[in-house]
Structures are given as structure tokens and as C-alpha cells.
Amino acid sequence: MAEYPKQLHDVKYGDEHKLQTLDICLPRPLNNGSLQVDASTDDSVWIVFLHGGAWRDDSQDKAELKPALSQLLDHFSRDAPTSALRHVVGLASINYRLSGEPSDPARNGTHPDHVHDVLLALQWLEKEYGVGSKWPYMAVGHSCGATLAFQIVMDRQWKSAIPSKPALYEKLLGFAGAQDNHKQTIRPPVAVVGLEGVYDFPLLLKNYAHDPEYEGFIRDAFGGNHDVWQKASPVAGDYSDRWPDGHLVVLGQSPEDELVDWPQVDSMVKVLKEQGWKMRSESRIKEARRDSWIGGKQFFVTYLKGSHDEVWEHGTELSRTIEFSLRVFYGEE
Numbered sequence: 614m615a616e617y618p619k620q621l622h623d624v625k626y627g628d629e630h631k632l633q634t635l636d637i638c639l640p641r642p643l644n645n646g647s648l649q650v651d652a653s654t655d656d657s658v659w660i661v662f663l664h665g666g667a668w669r670d671d672s673q674d675k676a677e678l679k680p681a682l683s684q685l686l687d688h689f690s691r692d693a694p695t696s697a698l699r700h701v702v703g704l705a706s707i708n709y710r711l712s713g714e715p716s717d718p719a720r721n722g723t724h725p726d727h728v729h730d731v732l733l734a735l736q737w738l739e740k741e742y743g744v745g746s747k748w749p750y751m752a753v754g755h756s757c758g759a760t761l762a763f764q765i766v767m768d769r770q771w772k773s774a775i776p777s778k779p780a781l782y783e784k785l786l787g788f789a790g791a792q793d794n795h796k797q798t799i800r801p802p803v804a805v806v807g808l809e810g811v812y813d814f815p816l817l818l819k820n821y822a823h824d825p826e827y828e829g830f831i832r833d834a835f836g837g838n839h840d841v842w843q844k845a846s847p848v849a850g851d852y853s854d855r856w857p858d859g860h861l862v863v864l865g866q867s868p869e870d871e872l873v874d875w876p877q878v879d880s881m882v883k884v885l886k887e888q889g890w891k892m893r894s895e896s897r898i899k900e901a902r903r904d905s906w907i908g909g910k911q912f913f914v915t916y917l918k919g920s921h922d923e924v925w926e927h928g929t930e931l932s933r934t935i936e937f938s939l940r941v942f943y944g945e946e
């Protein structure tokens with residue numbers, strides 16, 4: 614069996630509970646730090662994937678990336694010189710603590726425990742592979758994984774909403790109670806790619822008021838305080854001054870999604886626009902060339918096909934969106 618692409622499964626990034634594990638895929642050798650293809654680190658990036666499942670569904674985990682990953686690797690092996698994956702140093706898919714099952718230490722989390730685990734995993738990835746220091750990374754998430762992808766950017770808002778665990782924040786983020794973005798020891802991503810994401814909890818609960826499941830999983834994951842629901846929603850984030858590293862947001866949404874409706878995207882779009890982000894259309898990728906927008910902030914809304922979970926189950930939509938995001942980020946068509 615060929616040594617590459619190399620896959621590492623169930624690697625532990627913490628030992629507090631059994632969901633502190635991640636999978637890694639290295640498409641090609643790291644070669645003492647420089648890559649065989651695209652040796653320039655400037656052209657290389659990590660992909661960090663966060664699965665969905667409403668913070669509670671233990672049938673959904675880091676394996677959500679698998680179908681998309683095999684398609685990405687397929688394209689890469691067929692077409693390495695032009696495949697978007699040639700920019701990718703590695704892909705990581707992260708498990709994190711869930712909520713809703715008080716007797717299980719891996720499923721008794723309340724916000725911000727889920728974010729903590731993701732930050733711990735990022736800290737591990739930085740230490741072991743230079744993710745965020747040697748190489749930038751894109752955070753890609755599905756459903757509540759898309760929520761988490763934004764939450765690792767907007768950390769200060771949820772920190773101030775939850776004063777109970779300041780020591781851990783300080784340890785993980787170098788957060789000294791100040792607004793100083795540069796003190797962070799865990800670098801934020803350069804891009805956030807959300808698919809079928811939950812971005813605005815109060816709006817989600819309003820639009821699905823007829824289905825008690827929604828309030829159920831929000832309460833399990835975030836507690837009963839409405840103020841926290843509002844502050845922890847990605848739409849409450851500051852994506853301008855406090856995210857200097859952020860250059861690209863891609864919001865992928867399927868009109869056929871039966872669990873998360875389009876107003877979630879609309880709400881996020883409104884916030885990004887208000888904060889100075891430029892909306893680009895898919896047909897004008899060239900115009901969005903990174904050279905011409907270094908330091909700029911641009912976002913795309915892309916239409917996906919299929920139901921809420923088909924988007925990752927079939928892999929096609931997830932792999933397509935990752936490839937799209939890489940192409941846009943590197944100014945290719």
C-alpha cells in the first residue's frame with residue numbers, strides 16, 4: 614500500500630473524555646517541512662473540518678469528512694498539478710464534546726465546552742504540525758460545525774458571555790481580559806467555510822418554533838439563558854477589526870435543506886456586509902483574485918444540492934465547496 618496519502622485515525626488531542634480525538638490526512642510527504650508539490654508555504658494551507666449533528670447526535674462525528682475526503686484525494690491523484698488539493702498540506706477532522714447526555718463525560722458539555730475542545734485540538738495541531746503558525750488554515754464546518762468554525766473566530770463575544778471559565782481561556786488564548794487580538798496563542802483561521810450552518814440561534818428558534826427539538830438541543834448545548842443564545846450566535850461576532858487574518862468566508866447552503874433554513878444565511882450575510890465584507894458571486898472568481906484583495910475581506914454564498922445531511926453524506930457538495938474555497942483563496946478559476 615502506498616504510504617501517501619497518509620491517514621491517521623483517532624489521534625488523541627486530550628484525555629478528558631473519549632471525543633477528544635481527531636483524524637489527519639496528509640496528501641503527500643511533509644519532507645522536513647517543505648512539500649513535494651508547492652514548496653512555498655505561502656501557497657499551502659491546512660483544512661480543519663468540524664462535523665455537525667446539533668451538538669448532540671453521537672452518530673455524527675469526524676467521519677463526516679470521509680466521503681468528501683476520498684473525492685478530494687481522487688481528484689488529487691488523477692490531476693495533481695491542477696487539483697485544488699495541491700495547496701493542502703493536510704486535513705484534520707475533529708471530534709469534540711457533545712451535549713444532552715449528562716451521564717456521559719463525552720456528551721455532557723455546555724457551551725463553551727464544544728469550542729474549548731476545538732481550541733484544544735487546534736493547539737495540538739499547532740504543536741505537532743504547525744497548523745496556524747507554519748501554515749495557515751481554513752476552518753470548514755457543517756451545521757453546528759459551521760457555528761463552531763465561526764465561534765473560534767469570535768471567541769471574545771462568548772467569553773464575555775460566560776465568565777465562569779476565565780482561566781482556561783487565558784491558558785488557551787492568552788486572553789487577559791483585554792480585547793487584544795494579537796495575544797492569542799491559537800491563531801484564527803484565514804477562511805471560514807460553512808455548510809448548512811446555524812448562525813443565528815434566536816432566529817432559528819423563531820422559525821422552527823413549531824418543533825420543540827430545536828429549543829431542546831439549544832438548551833442542552835447552551836443552557837437556558839437567552840442572553841447566551843444571542844451572544845454565542847455567530848451573527849453576534851466581530852469579523853472586521855478582531856479578525857485581521859480573515860480574508861474569505863464561504864456560506865454554502867442547499868435550498869433543499871429540511872433542517873436549517875435559508876434565513877440563517879441571510880442573517881450572516883447581513884452581518885458580514887455591515888462589517889465591510891464584500892459579497893462576490895461565484896461566476897466572478899477571477900475578480901476575487903487574492904492578489905487584488907490581500908488584506909481585503911470577501912465572501913461568497915454558494916448553492917448546494919441535497920438535504921441537510923446529504924451535503925456531507927454524498928461528499929460531492931462538501932468536496933466541491935472545499936475545492937471552490939481553495940480556488941477562490943488562491944485566485945484560480
Ligand SMILES: Nc1ccccc1C(=O)C[C@H](N)C(=O)O
Binds near residue numbers: 667670
Ligand atoms: N434538527 C436539526 C436542526 C438543525 C441542525 C441539525 C439538526 C439535527 O437534527 C441533527 C442531528 N441529525 C440530530 O438528530 O441531532
